[in-house]
Amino acid sequence: MGFEHMFGPLVQIVGSPYLMGLILLAIPIGMFFGAVPGLGGKLGVVLLIPFVFGMEPIAGAVFLIAMHSVVHTGGSIPSILFGVPGTGPDAATIVDGYPMAQRGEAGRALGASLGASGIGGVIGALFLAAMLPVLRPVILAFSPAEFFLLAIFGITFIAMLSGRSLIKGVSVGLLGLMVAFIGLDPHTGTQRYTFGQLYLWEGVSIIAAVLGIFAVPEMLALGVKGGAIADAPKKVAKYDLAQVLQGIGDVLRHPWLTLRTSLIGAGIGAIPGLGGDAASWICYGHAAQTCRDGKFGQGDVRGVIAPETANNSKEGGSLLPTLFFGVPGSSGMAILIGAFVMLGIQPGPQMALTGMDIVWALIWTLALANLLSVFMFVAMAPTFSLLVHVRGALLIPFVLVLSFLGAYLSESAWQNMGLLIVLGALGYFLKKYGWPRPPFVIGLVLGPIAEDSLHKALAIWGPTFFLRPMSLVFIVLIIASIGYYFWQRTRAGGIQVHSDV
């Protein structure tokens, strides 16, 4: 891994007005999806997919990663100003950010959030870069047996962490796997669940399925609820630039806390499924435990710094399993995998051999987007604070049209619009009755990997592949994660780790 390999993509990005323009365009879009409560990064990626059709793989990936990496930067705006989290992981910012705003320090809280997000994002990218030399030999040592169990581990883990019901989470993950089996069987050429439909021979479009299971139910729910997207007070806390700069200064005055929580966030992000809420709450808890002189919960700036660094640094960490194992670090990353595949980038172990230029381009994009978002945030935060009052009536029809467009464009098949409606209706009821939807995407993405690896492992070792040393490690991890779930359920008053359903 030479100097040229590492910095070549950076020079390529910075030297290209087109790529820099895409990053600069993606940042306010990402902040928009973060700042409007209920939208979030997953929906952002899903809805931007139609816009990256026809782009070069690197350009499309840079655009999507830049957008996704700054979602939580925007998400802190409604958290601090209104006490309404822009996205799930931003909820931890409310605990101290909102009291700060109430006592007239909204600008300072926003500045702290901004500085922490920017630095956290950059450290997350550096964490990913630092892990590459360690991870590469591990990835290359994995056999089909390990990949099969890794896929099962990913599904189990995410299913358990994304909802309150183990049965529902796992079932939805398995539904994703079943949908992934639709199409021609790669080993025998048998048609599975195609019902004679030619367009299903290649399998269900991940993009159409993701749009159906995420975007459509969100819009249906918004339409059923009616009114503004979030119930936020009309009055916005006032602040000035001096306060924002003071907040950024606060981050620099607490360098060790910033560094620690960034690294913890990145580490948590690297564990499939654990990112998001867990990263921000664990880092908040870490700050509260280690800064004993603080008044956490009453407007301590360190209570803003800790979760915000974690929110952005976890993105770098969660790219690790996503890119190199094809196991999404989070549900947002699962959707990104779908988008990458559509762009012609196939995440998985081969990335370590042939795709390092893309990996480095994504690392630098993460760092650049987080850095540039600091300046954009200062300029645009007042505007973004108004987004919390956006009425669903104006958002719903446009998002629905974009969803139909994305479903159609994914395979240039109009039949995908039918699939969108069916999965949209199913997704709505799953959402309504507490069936977590992120495991569906994980199952859908991992289905082909799991099946292919299972067949290969059985062909090479037979059923004894379960007894290989690394297989046993994964089996222990799967059992441990199930044990963790039950331990978490029985633990009263602990941190509730679950993403949106």
Place this chain on the structure above:
Amino acid sequence: MSDGRTLTTAVMLAIFAGMSALALGFPAKAGFAPLLVGIPASLLCLAQLVIDLRRKRSSRAAGPGSPETGEENGETVITPREWFMFVWLAVFAALIAATGFHVGGPVAVFLYVRFGERERWFNAIFAGLGTFAIMWLVFTELLELSLFDGLLLPALLR
């Protein structure tokens, strides 16, 4: 089994059971993975169905004032407002499928904003024209994508 919560579980069970049954007809190698997933999934959904039915029975025993009853707990399968949204979803699909994205998309947006949400004419026309502008300028001109023209419109224009 008239409540939405139980019905959703039953639908999930039916999906898994149906797909597992179909997998029995595949050649052994092709059916192996679907059965490996479908059978445990069916059992999980069956267990969830039992949980739902027990919860329903206990909430009935607790009486109508119980917090476990009501729409929140799935007593109403589909509310009128939900029907309203599903109908609009179908309208969007029908318009786009018939007349494509350039015509059907903006028209659907206009109709929803004006007649679905009773917004002002100006807002509805602005939303419709804005959608058309994005479809045409961004997707057709800038990204040079070939958008679906619809199943009906090309035949009518021919």
